[in-house]
Amino acid sequence: MSFRLALAGYHPIALDLLTNDSDGLGAAEHYRGYLSKLFPRFRAELAHLPFQNEQFDAIIFNASFHYAENYETALYEALRCVKAGGMVVISDTPCYAREESGKQMVAERQADFLHRYGTASDSIKSLEYLTDERLRTLEERMSIRWITYSPWYGFKWSMRPLVAKLRHRREPSRFRIYVAQKEPR
Template sequence: MALAQFAREYRTVRRAEGWGSLDGAYYRHLPFQDLTGRFTDIWRIRARSYHTFLHRVLAPLESLTGRPLNVVDLGAGSGWLGYRLARRGHWVAAVDLLDDVLDGLGAVRHYATPVRPLLAEFDHLPMPTGHLDLAVFNASFHYSTDYAKTLCETLRVLRKQGTLVILDSPMYRGPTSGMRMVQERQARFLAKYGFASDALPSEHFLTPARLDVLSTELGIAWRLHRPGLDWRSSLIRAIGGIRARREPAQFPVIVGTCPS
């Protein structure tokens, strides 16, 4: 019930905000260009995260294995990341709760290179144990209601010494700013849409201390890569933090190495 409500409310907000396009070229240009022009600043940040992921994580894995990788794109949305990876020759499954044609798995029809859509949730992946080389949470990990449970399921489908990556989930030095961000977001949604979008008790954000706990519990070794921001993105982030009177979120590329 809560999951269905979350999906309905998420779709309502995204449609109202104007995400997606009827033009297939829009999806194929992501994350480097937003052909709608509606979210240029957001996609600029996403492109930098992808660039860091590509050069600091994916390319080294490709060199190490010397073969196509089995990959899952978790919280895939329209599947743009899976499409990018499939174009590099990898086998990719795209997992999401929504099959929406504008902002969900229905958009994979725009890609000539095959991406396999799977309508599923993080904690119950329809995949065999030890099947994957790489799992990527694509601006989605913070929706998890229990990071440890979600990561346990991810570890199940990964091979030993597999790699998991968390892209574009907000991280703060401490929980206070993260909780303020959640309160601000819920108040804004309640005023604009009539609901707080809190059907799921998501964890919402990360902190270094939370990563340390997960490392201890699950044996995951973390390393962080911080994408460089241009002056415009840095200014926007700083102004947002000043207006909100809290520290601005950081969006490092978080890489976890699975226990052997």
């Protein structure tokens, strides 16, 4: 996402715990030839952002919010770093209507990892998914209001809930975009 934002003329900063060159901060090296200057990259946790208060116009959690150990802490840190009137965006994080579906997804992923690699996959704790209730709780506790966007991924994607129900499987995750604006002072 940082690469696309840089191409569009924005000045992104990338943040991740991973530094590898496949999906961590090192992956930015692949774009060095396409940009006049590579965007800055920081290795940090979502709960401890190494930035000043009200430094950014927007913070985007792109496929990363579900890795937080505590959603309230991560969101608080993001809001601290966003200017008044700025936005916090959560995209590409699995969301479920029911908590039980999220728990089932985590159990399925952990079982698959154990089967493939012979070891547990939960050495780094994270919450793994959102639910409608978790989003409402964040709204109440953080005094924000989510604006929710539901992208259209096509007919086949839209049929996933029905297919899961017919096959007696857990509800599939939804990948919406959630936007909260920091109130101006």
